[in-house]
Amino acid sequence: MFAQIKRLGADSLLYAFMNVGTKLIAFIMLPIYTSFIPDPAEYGVLDYLDRLTSMLTFLVIFGTDSALAYYYFESEDKKKRLEYVRSVMTFRLLIVLITAIVFLIGGPWLSQLLLEDASLYYLFNIAIGVMALDTVIALILTVLRYDFFTKKVVTITILKMLLIAVLSYGFLAYVSPTIDGILYGRLISVAIVALLLIKPLLKYIKFTFNKKLLKEILVYATPLVPASLAFWVIVNANSILLKEFTSLYEVGIYGSAVKFASLITLLTSGVQMAWRPFSMSLKDKKDSPVLFAKLYYGILLLGTIGILMVATLMPWIIRMLSDNYHEAYQYVAILSAVTFLNFFYMIISVGIFYTKQTKIISYAFGMAAVVNIILNVLLIPQFSIWGSVAAYLISYIIAITYIFFKSQKLYHVPVSFGKMTFLFLSSLLAVIAIVYIQESSIPDLNIVFAWLGFFVAILLSRIDKDLLKKRSTSI
Known part of the structure; x- marks a missing residue:
């Protein structure tokens, strides 16, 4: 019991360090972003785009995070656990694919409707690319957290934020001092992190799923x-x-x-x-x-x-x-x-x-x-x-x-x-x-x-x- 309490305390401290670290990085980058983007209206486009992406992310996850936590720990069969993870991964990527198709077909119209400028439709494409890679990364980190690889989760999360900060600054300073630079910095950063996680990525991505297990997950998740x-x-x-x-x-x-x-x-x-x-x-x-x-x-x-x-x-x-x-x-x-x-x-x-x-x-x-x-x-x-x-x-x-x-x-x-x-x-x-x-x-x-x-x-x-x-x- 003492060992479990010790693990809880150590893990809590590490995750607290992760939360503080990522928020500090985001805080430091805010004045940098606004110095390159002095027009609040342009920054407003980025903020609005981020909120739309968060809505799409909500649809992609659809409560499957809590459901996976329940069934992952309920089952002691490693193969069944793997099937649960693969089913969730396939479901999420399917939603991402449907979203991408919608924006590819109706990009200019949606850009005019949502961002008041049809020419900005390409921003949706970049944002959905980031969301797709983040979907994969988030699920892998979730499973690592369930398996108590706390240090790895914390290291990768902070690394991702640092990469986004450095690469976004690089794009803003030397390529494009617009929100495009921030989005391209994010895209390349999550791509690098995905490559670092290539081994579990290949393990969990299998474009088939167990209908019975996925039904269990969705029945738990929907409420x-x-x-x-x-x-x-x-x-x-x-x-x-x-x-x-x-x-x-x-x-x-x-x-x-x-x-x-x-x-x-x-x-x-x-x-x-x-x-x-x-x-x-x-x-x-x-x-x-x-x-x-x-x-x-x-x-x-x-x-x-x-x-x-x-x-x-x-x-x-x-x-x-x-x-x-x-x-x-x-x-x-x-x-x-x-x-x-x-x-x-x-x-x-x-x-x-x-x-x-x-x-x-x-x-x-x-x-x-x-x-x-x-x-x-x-x-x-x-x-x-x-x-x-x-x-x-x-x-x-x-x-x-x-x-x-x-x-x-x-x-x-x-x-x-x-x-x-x-x-x-x-x-x-x-x-x-x-x-x-x-x-x-x-x-x-x-x-x-x-x-x-x-x-x-x-x-x-x-x-x-x-x-x-x-x-x-x-x-």
Whole structure:
């Protein structure tokens, strides 16, 4: 047992290192990309294309990742495991092929419809080429992860990101200072990684599949699709509707703000990967609810302080980008708050996972996806990017509120929803005050008062008392 715990801890650290490493590489490349692509509208094309590709990737995977995990570990027969992997690989590549045919036939028309320029149809071809190779690489890495080749998975993943960074820069600097250069850099990078994985690639690619096994996989996978679709809608609908109601310029500004907002995951990714095994290990311990209560409050407090720090520092940090992107800073803190909520829902849902009622999460984010689309349609025409940011935030608040109360019914943790809401909303008010000061002629020194107001809210909430108390009480 100790050996298994040791493996879990070591693997968690390695995967956390991988997540932080890949995000740091992406963060470093963002100002490089925007220096070569000073027009936010052109960067908006890249961001929009990436979101369309993510939708196609969702269709390619179609929940088969979770299904493969279940059946791979259920079967102890190595040949049957191989058949499961081959069946999934064939299914995914078949979807990629159908997608490629559609874009080859209707490329110019789709390019005019989606990118507002028929001559850009070749960008779809490059993106689908990258997606095809990434499909193969992702499945191979998944199987390696199942077989506990953690170091290999981490090394290849970071290598891929480094190759993309270096080759994209090379194309931008010496071949084509446009988004074409970034896409060609990606294509060559994933091709190199695929060649490095040629041995397992040849093992798993077999253009036949076991109908019975594939049916098992799809029957398991299909119910998971709505939840995955809801996540995709919440994350990507904003950019797509921004493009429809405004322009690719706004998409570019919003996309760069989202990239900066995702940096908060550098702080949360390690906790996120460790949380599930940690929380499950406390399932049957008597004092666990009290410990969870302190963790709920403590993580929320640290998260809100981090969001205020983002709001305060972002005008200076975002200067790394081209001046044309500077306005993006004002949206980053609120988007960081949403990113934090996307992490925090896992923390406050212990009851759901203890009782295996994970369908609640599907309901929550399905509802949030519908709200997100409605609010985007209502708010973007009036408030442009701010409307999209507000829709994103409100939809997540609705989802996390629903998850919290459902989880509390299944496994009560002695925390006050009102207190946590007060603390979070106080941080949002402080962020709004900070952004208002930064956008107006008011001296930046007044940001101190926004911070003081937030600390007063902390004192009024008496969260310090909850963090220090020794016994649980009914709240």
